[in-house]
Amino acid sequence: MISIDQIYIYPIKSMQGIPLTTANTGDGGFAHDRILMLSEPDGSFITARQYPELLKFKTSIVKNEVYVSLSSTKMIKFNLDEFSLSNEPTEIWGNHFTSQIAPIRVNQFFSKILHKDVQLRWVGQQLTRRTKRYPEVPVSFADGYPYLLLNKASFNYLQHQCPEQLDIRQFRGNIIIQGALPFAEDGWKTIKIGEVIFDIVKPCTRCVLTTIDANSAKPLANNEPLNTLRYFRADEQGQIDFGMNMIARNHGTISIHDKIEILERQVAKNYIKTFPPEIKTETQLCTITFEDKTIKGNNKQTILEQLEQHKIALPYSCRSGICGRCSVVLKKGEISALTQSAIKRNNRILACSCIPKGDITIESPKKG
Incomplete structure (x- = not known):
């Protein structure tokens, strides 16, 4: 039987979640x-993408x-009653709306x-x-959708493939299910849990x-688990998927051990299956020249990771080849691309998804 294994809410975006045994569905997600x-x-929103230490806050x-x-x-x-009554402009991923601001003492606590x-x-x-796709559905401060479903079997499959020890909390799901085959959720369109119907x-x-350890708030080695996921969960655009976004058709209560009923199925999204590039047993050293600085590098880590280790900052948001913010211009040398989308026009490459083959010279796009 397919059933609920765990339920989580995250009262403050990017901070630790709270496990529940029962949850009530609301207009914009679970209550709270x-x-x-x-x-x-x-x-404009702030998350643990920029400040991983937020993951250590308990709420x-x-x-x-x-x-x-x-x-x-x-x-x-x-108390929520302490927040300002005025509705102030707010933004998440280019989505503009309004929210209310906490009292000064609360803001000073986090600012310090x-x-x-x-x-x-x-x-x-x-x-x-x-949101544009579902303008009739209210959304809280979640990235885009009210509910996120994770399949425990899919996570276990990923863990078996990944060299780093993972924690399912890294994926910040609301509903974690058990009893299904790995990635069976890809083919579900509508499900029923208890008295609530969800559209996937x-x-x-x-x-x-997802690459930040849920306990230590430190990044895992080699950009895992994204590095492993890209070999079997990346689409033609290089986007890496794991878990399913959902909206609820009605209000109701769901609980751990509730049965999952599949009401309607759909054709699963197609993913490009590739094999990891052959990794040589010995690390080969190289140099990475970025504008006026030259650092010692290697042929195993991404350009972005190696620059960061030497306190050279590049802008980024996703670190998985999606946002394109870490784009640089390759002036000299050769690289190995982890995804097809990592190589752009005019010698531009994505630093988060490229590994040097040898000595390379790169520049920021504005100079290239």
Whole structure:
């Protein structure tokens, strides 16, 4: 029997989740799921992609009382009623809407820990956010959809392939199921859990957040598990999927051990299956010249990783060859591309998805 194994909510975006035995579905997701998030003063969202230490924050919420702690000496309690009544401009992935700002003492608490000026925001009593694909469906501060389903068997398959020890919490799912075959969820279109019907709208495209250890908040080696996933879960555009985004048709209650009923199926998305490139037993050293700096490199790590190890920062968002922000111009040398999408026009390459074959020289696009 296919059933629910675990249920999670994440009251504050990018912070630790709370395991539940029962959850109530609402307009924008489970009750209290991603109703709070940190932002820049201008309202643009902040996540653990930029600040991995956010994953260490523990949260709890009882009615309107929220408790947040990083350690025994760094904790704060506040009430949602303390938030400003005015609706302030807010942005997530180019999606613009409004939210309410926390009182000064709360913002100062997080700003001091992150060493930058930030604000905590609440979705408010009424969700104002909508997305283009489903304008009738309210969304909280989740990246794009109210619910994320993960299949435990799919995770176990990935773990068997991946050289690094993984934790399913790295994928930040809301509903984790058991009893299905690996990636059976790819072919589901509509499911019923308890009294709630869910539509599976698309696979979830994964980013750098999955490469950060859920306990230590430190990145795993070799950009795992994205590096492994790209060999069997990447599409023609290089997007890497794991898990399924869902919306709920109705309100209701679901619980651990509830049966999953498949109401409608669909043709599964096609993924490009490739084999990992042959890795030589010995690391070959090389040099990486980026503009006016030359560093010692190797033929095993991505260009982005090696630059970061030498305190050379490139912009990025996904680290999986999707966003394109880490684009550089290859002036000299050769590289091995981990995905087809890593090589662009005019000698541009994605630093997150390319490994040097030998000495290389690269420049930022504005100079190239």
